[in-house]
Amino acid sequence: MQSHDTVFALSSGRPPAAIAVVRVSGPQTADALAALIGRVPKARHATLATVREPASREAIDQAVVLWFPGPGSETGEDTAEFQLHGGRAVIAAVLKALASVPGCRMAEPGEFTRRAFHKGKLDLTRVEGLADLIAADTDAQRRQALSHLKGLLGDRAEGWRRRLIEAQALVEAGLDFSDEGDVPAGLLAPALAQVTVLRDEIRRALEDGGRGERLRDGFVVAIAGPPNAGKSSLLNRIVRREAAIVSPIPGTTRDVVEVHLDLRGQPVTLLDTAGLRDTDDPVEQEGVRRARERAGGADLVLWVQDAQDRTEVPPEDIRHRAWTVSTKIDLAGARGPAESRIAGRQFFTSAVTGDGIPELLAALQAEAEAQVGVGEPALVVRARHRVALEETAAALDRALAQRTGSDELVAEDLRLAARSLGRLVGRVDVEDILDVIFRDFCIGK
Numbered sequence: 001m002q003s004h005d006t007v008f009a010l011s012s013g014r015p016p017a018a019i020a021v022v023r024v025s026g027p028q029t030a031d032a033l034a035a036l037i038g039r040v041p042k043a044r045h046a047t048l049a050t051v052r053e054p055a056s057r058e059a060i061d062q063a064v065v066l067w068f069p070g071p072g073s074e075t076g077e078d079t080a081e082f083q084l085h086g087g088r089a090v091i092a093a094v095l096k097a098l099a100s101v102p103g104c105r106m107a108e109p110g111e112f113t114r115r116a117f118h119k120g121k122l123d124l125t126r127v128e129g130l131a132d133l134i135a136a137d138t139d140a141q142r143r144q145a146l147s148h149l150k151g152l153l154g155d156r157a158e159g160w161r162r163r164l165i166e167a168q169a170l171v172e173a174g175l176d177f178s179d180e181g182d183v184p185a186g187l188l189a190p191a192l193a194q195v196t197v198l199r200d201e202i203r204r205a206l207e208d209g210g211r212g213e214r215l216r217d218g219f220v221v222a223i224a225g226p227p228n229a230g231k232s233s234l235l236n237r238i239v240r241r242e243a244a245i246v247s248p249i250p251g252t253t254r255d256v257v258e259v260h261l262d263l264r265g266q267p268v269t270l271l272d273t274a275g276l277r278d279t280d281d282p283v284e285q286e287g288v289r290r291a292r293e294r295a296g297g298a299d300l301v302l303w304v305q306d307a308q309d310r311t312e313v314p315p316e317d318i319r320h321r322a323w324t325v326s327t328k329i330d331l332a333g334a335r336g337p338a339e340s341r342i343a344g345r346q347f348f349t350s351a352v353t354g355d356g357i358p359e360l361l362a363a364l365q366a367e368a369e370a371q372v373g374v375g376e377p378a379l380v381v382r383a384r385h386r387v388a389l390e391e392t393a394a395a396l397d398r399a400l401a402q403r404t405g406s407d408e409l410v411a412e413d414l415r416l417a418a419r420s421l422g423r424l425v426g427r428v429d430v431e432d433i434l435d436v437i438f439r440d441f442c443i444g445k
């Protein structure tokens, strides 16, 4: 990854498209503009230009071209943009023309953003917010991602880190003053008071029930129950397409079928699973194993049973997170609520008539909202954030517990806490984390 290279990539979606955006970033960007359009246009103004093959001068396209000189650009480097007609041949010819400019090469996934990070345009939490914004499927996910791109967590963490370093400086100054390794109380007391406040703020941020992570991943609902109960039919009716195979043969569904719903902004992942029963068929056994595993990990289980045959109860481990859905009420006749053998809510549906489905979806939406939450965006949205903040708080706990012991150790714990916050925003130990994050990035971002 040589950052003195100039990189380029198609940043817009899969061609053919009405318009395609090719971006260029790096020191040779002005050369690339000169080679392809014969000039460097006015900074940050859209300019219409003929894009030519540099060697033959043959016209490739009529394009809108933009020049963003660094450091006031998205990556912090000199950048340019070609807004082309989005045909495959146009894009291929422009990419080929750019590759012929000395010092220019195709970008790797996430390389523009990686450069923005290294130029200090984005901290690591903003980079993650950007990745989440591109991945967001629903409004609630989009809002959370945008608030992180705008620095919700990054700025908080930087503020904590700054205050921590102030406290650390007090303690270390005290250590320098004293011969016996004891910090004068006049320095130690205000430092530790500051540390207590910080520790409490960080702990409070962590006590969010995991709603940020849950919104990012989507609220997971597993459909489980005995074979032939109508699980796949229920799923298909909800998504209004044949996502899962329906048949009168018990044991049809083997693999877990996953669909994504947007219930008024709340992301819900719905899983259809194999009917739970004892079976000698090894493939079906594997299906049952997967069904139990996914139901075990779900936020909520819809225990589906045929309204005419409500004898099966959910396995012990999922009972406390299960609602019952009695299906095929078009056949069952009267939809009298039977005695409830499990505590959760009860629904009565027909995949044939659609009865009961709107009520079920409204309840799922409300439950997702209750568990994921609306309102204040969450600070912690990834396991990585949680780990870094837990480590910080634990180090601060240790520092506070040391107050009667060695002040050298207090200083050391404050250093460790600051380091964990530094890791959170990407100031230290960053390369391994970057590789993991950018592995999932699109080319051109």
Ligand SMILES: Nc1nc2c(c(=O)[nH]1)N(C=O)[C@@H](CNc1ccc(C(=O)N[C@@H](CCC(=O)O)C(=O)O)cc1)CN2
Pocket: 021, 068, 071, 072, 073, 074, 081, 121
């Ligand atoms: N055509 C186009 N649309 C796009 C992007 C792009 O690169 N090209 N973006 C790509 O992500 C997003 C917009 N993000 C951007 C972020 C920063 C700057 C930028 O020039 N920042 C400078 C100057 C800021 C200012 O004028 O206030 C800077 O940060 O110094 C541009 C786009 C979404 N839409």
Ligand SMILES: Nc1nc2c(ncn2[C@@H]2O[C@H](COP(=O)(O)OP(=O)(O)OP(=O)(O)O)[C@@H](O)[C@H]2O)c(=O)[nH]1
Pocket: 226, 227, 228, 229, 230, 231, 232, 233, 234, 245, 246, 247, 248, 249, 250, 251, 252, 253, 254, 273, 274, 275, 276, 327, 328, 329, 330, 331, 349, 350, 351, 352, 353
């Ligand atoms: N009349 C009626 N038939 C239904 C309804 N839901 C499902 N069925 C029928 O019940 C049978 C089983 O449906 P599936 O949706 O495949 O059941 P499943 O629970 O996914 O079955 P497994 O894959 O064996 O676990 C099929 O013949 C469906 O047509 C319903 O609401 N009304």
Ligand SMILES: [K+]
Pocket: 231, 232, 233, 244, 245, 246, 247, 252, 253
């Ligand atoms: K099925």
